[in-house]
Amino acid sequence: MSDDTSLNLFQQQEANRRRTVLLVIGFVAFFAWLGFGGDYIYYLSTRDAPSTAYHHVFPWFGIALTVIALLTAWYAYATGPEKVLWSTGARAVVDPTDPQEQQLVNVVEEMAIAAGVPRPRIWIVDDPDPNAFATGTDPLHAHIAVTRGLLQLCNREELQAVVGHELGHVKNLDVRLMTLLAALVGAVALMHDGATRILRGGFYAGGGGGGGSRGGGKKGGAGPLLAILLVVWILSWILAPIITQILPARCSRSCSWCGSSRGSSRRSSRRSSRWR
Amino acid sequence: MFSWILLAALIGALLWLIGAYNGLISLKNQTLNAFKQIDVQLKRRHDLIPNLVNAVKGAMEFERSTLEAVIQARNQAVKVNATGPEGIKQISQAENALSSALQRLMVVVEQYPQLKATGNIGQLQEELTSTENKVAFARQLYNDTATQYNTKQQQFPTSMVAGLAKAQPADLWELEDQAEKAVPQVDLSMKPKV
Numbered sequence: 220m221s222d223d224t225s226l227n228l229f230q231q232q233e234a235n236r237r238r239t240v241l242l243v244i245g246f247v248a249f250f251a252w253l254g255f256g257g258d259y260i261y262y263l264s265t266r267d268a269p270s271t272a273y274h275h276v277f278p279w280f281g282i283a284l285t286v287i288a289l290l291t292a293w294y295a296y297a298t299g300p301e302k303v304l305w306s307t308g309a310r311a312v313v314d315p316t317d318p319q320e321q322q323l324v325n326v327v328e329e330m331a332i333a334a335g336v337p338r339p340r341i342w343i344v345d346d347p348d349p350n351a352f353a354t355g356t357d358p359l360h361a362h363i364a365v366t367r368g369l370l371q372l373c374n375r376e377e378l379q380a381v382v383g384h385e386l387g388h389v390k391n392l393d394v395r396l397m398t399l400l401a402a403l404v405g406a407v408a409l410m411h412d413g414a415t416r417i418l419r420g421g422f423y424a425g426g427g428g429g430g431g432s433r434g435g436g437k438k439g440g441a442g443p444l445l446a447i448l449l450v451v452w453i454l455s456w457i458l459a460p461i462i463t464q465i466l467p468a469r470c471s472r473s474c475s476w477c478g479s480s481r482g483s484s485r486r487s488s489r490r491s492s493r494w495r
Numbered sequence: 496m497f498s499w500i501l502l503a504a505l506i507g508a509l510l511w512l513i514g515a516y517n518g519l520i521s522l523k524n525q526t527l528n529a530f531k532q533i534d535v536q537l538k539r540r541h542d543l544i545p546n547l548v549n550a551v552k553g554a555m556e557f558e559r560s561t562l563e564a565v566i567q568a569r570n571q572a573v574k575v576n577a578t579g580p581e582g583i584k585q586i587s588q589a590e591n592a593l594s595s596a597l598q599r600l601m602v603v604v605e606q607y608p609q610l611k612a613t614g615n616i617g618q619l620q621e622e623l624t625s626t627e628n629k630v631a632f633a634r635q636l637y638n639d640t641a642t643q644y645n646t647k648q649q650q651f652p653t654s655m656v657a658g659l660a661k662a663q664p665a666d667l668w669e670l671e672d673q674a675e676k677a678v679p680q681v682d683l684s685m686k687p688k689v
Contacts, residue, residue, distance in 0.1 A: 318618060325625035332532065333632035335639075375624070 228391055235392035239399055243296075246403055247288045249459070254284030256452045263445045291410075295402030300354045300362055302405070303398055307352075309342035309364045319370045326378050327363060327386075334386045339363045349373070353385040354398045361389040411460045515653050519660040522644040526665050529637040530583070533668070536629040537572070537590060543626060544569045544597070547619045551600075554610050558603050565600050568593040583666045590630075597623070634668045641665040 258278035265275045315321040324341060331338040339355065342364035349369040355361035363385050365378075373381065388394050548562055572589040575582070601620070610616050645664045648657040 318621065321618070322621055322625075325621065329625060329628040329632055332536075332629050332636060335636050379628075 231391040231393075235396050239392075239396045242396065242399060242403070243292045246292055247285060249455070250284045250288030251281060253452070253455055253459075254278070255281030256448065256455070257281070260445060260448050260452060263448070287410075291406045292399075292403065295399055295406060296356065299398040299402035300356065300360065300394075302402055303352075303354045304342055304362060304364065307344050307346075307364065309344045312341040312343055322375060323365060323370060323378065323382075326375065326382050330379060330382045330386050333383070334390050336361070336386060336390055339386070339389060343367060343370070347371075351381050351385050353388045353394050355389060355394045356398065357392065357395060358389055361394060363389070408460055411456075415456070512656060515656045516660050519644075519648060519653065519656060519662050522640070522647055523660070523662060526637070526640045526644045529633070529640040532633040533630065533637055536626060536633050537586070540593075540623075540626045540630060541569060541573050543619070543623055544593075547600075547616075547623060550616055550619055551604060551607075551610060554607060561596075561600050561603050564596045565593075568596040581666070583668060587668050594627070597627075638667050641667055 255278055257280045258275065261275040261280075262278075265273060268274060312320050312324060315324050320343065323343070327341050328338055336358040339353070339358075339361035340363070342362055344350075344364055344366045346366040347368040348366055349372045351363070351365040351369055353361065353363045363382065365381065369381065370378070388397075544565065548566060552562060568589070572586075572593045575585050575589045601623075604610060604616070604620070644662070647653050648660075648662040648664065
């Protein structure tokens, strides 16, 4: 992961495609575990119940959570870029109204030619801090946003370097991975909030039932397995948002540099003297 | 048994042939597209220059020769009527001449701060800078694509299909002009030109 800079563009694209697929698989698998794990625990705890009581046989939770995860991943992929842009309060530059915006549009057009990608949609965030980001799913559906502060701070050359860097993220498909990651993290955080609220009530009610099953476990022998499963399962629920917080940090650290090297390679070949 | 192996080898060879042929055709069209990219930017440049010249003309009466050189080079470049990569030598010669004439003009414009402050010279300058950059980047893209195309059609075994795909080596965009290659001499002494 750390030697991303030595990879060429196609290897980077391949790596990002693979990571995106892994991310989606991991995301769905985790939800499946939360669901089916819960089903299995419920199944074990109701197995020894009298025949008139409820027996949890069909894995409703697992199926429901897996479907939710698949839908979430699809939704995140389809609307992630929109959501990211919306959350920053960016507005699209369609008709540039002042020289700064015109220059930005020009620079993006230039760098798009240099990178050999279609011109991405351009956005401006009204924020005095200099910053820029790119989002999208592929070079055909890409967005590039810069803050007003960046436009005020940078001269033309510097703006070119920044835009070139962001286009590098577009070209090597960093944007796909990062946007999906951001959207999924947001989704998990939201769902975790909701789920803990529901589950907290459920745990209190299930506490009595758990005690009962432990009593039954002494006879059956499913006790230790059930206990371990329950602990791991509850830990998974608690750790879910933490894991999803750590994941993007790792991903972005491993790739924070490759975009810049990709984007500036063409620029520097043209006016290298300015960049020494 | 033997005939089966022969058949498999034949099918394999045919599949490779189709792949290699299509690969070459695809690169050929990419090269053509990259060339059109330059063409689009050059057209824009030709359209921009009269505007710029008109905007600075009034304030720069005594820089007539610089302005005229630009107009002349521009008209020369417009006259070149080549539509494909075959005419690239011709186009690049005319465009390079225009580039150096333009650069001289821009150096002169820099000496008139009041010119930049008034009117839309600043805006025109931005447009021109952008167009120059686009031309340069489009040229890079063309050269990269054409090199890929040339390499592919020369490399074995794709070279065997090159004739079938009517692949011809594409000319690269080069700096023909010796003056362009040299480090520009900028005269800031403000002495009247002889």
